Amino acid sequence: MNIQDVILTRRAIRKYKTDAVSEEQIENMLKAGMYAPSANNKQPWCFIVVDDRAMLNKIMGVHPYSQMLKEAPLAIVVCADELIEPMTSYWIQDCSAAVQNILLSAHGMGLGTVWLGVNPREDRMRNVSELFELPSHVQPLAIIAVGHPDEVKEMPERFIKSRIHRNKWGK
Numbered sequence: 001m002n003i004q005d006v007i008l009t010r011r012a013i014r015k016y017k018t019d020a021v022s023e024e025q026i027e028n029m030l031k032a033g034m035y036a037p038s039a040n041n042k043q044p045w046c047f048i049v050v051d052d053r054a055m056l057n058k059i060m061g062v063h064p065y066s067q068m069l070k071e072a073p074l075a076i077v078v079c080a081d082e083l084i085e086p087m088t089s090y091w092i093q094d095c096s097a098a099v100q101n102i103l104l105s106a107h108g109m110g111l112g113t114v115w116l117g118v119n120p121r122e123d124r125m126r127n128v129s130e131l132f133e134l135p136s137h138v139q140p141l142a143i144i145a146v147g148h149p150d151e152v153k154e155m156p157e158r159f160i161k162s163r164i165h166r167n168k169w170g171k
């Protein structure tokens with residue numbers, strides 16, 4: 001699959017087969033995440049790979065939209081270490097780019113994913129921080145459910161020319 005096809009056909013997958021995700025696939029996704037662009041090349045991201053069934057179940061207790069983790073064999077918690085990037089809040093963009101790279105990498109390998117937002121919801125951030133015992137300088141951004149898809153989603157039309165402006169608004 002070429003990169004344009006990967007981008008256009010990736011969808012949020014919420015139904016998974018119980019087959020394990022291989023260590024090679026996990027490493028490939030994390031490597032893709034670490035190759036995301038970042039402000040001043042600070043690369044503030046850090047990742048928690050969750051494959052323990054008890055921990056996956058606990059995530060469902062702290063994130064209201066994570067019920068697909070009943071079936072998904074893996075989750076990746078994407079966090080930022082503010083000690084790496086102490087001066088600005090660019091970690092949100094940096095880690096979001098890492099999430100997108102992970103989603104695309106997974107899709108390119110035939111895996112399904114869904115991005116579960118944590119930041120900026122203070123209750124979710126607090127609950128995820130407590131669950132994973134994050135130090136105070138590490139901020140959770142998102143959780144990614146990962147697995148072999150057990151559903152197929154069609155590609156909707158999303159290209160909307162009216163949202164494109166050239167040189168200034170409305171032209």
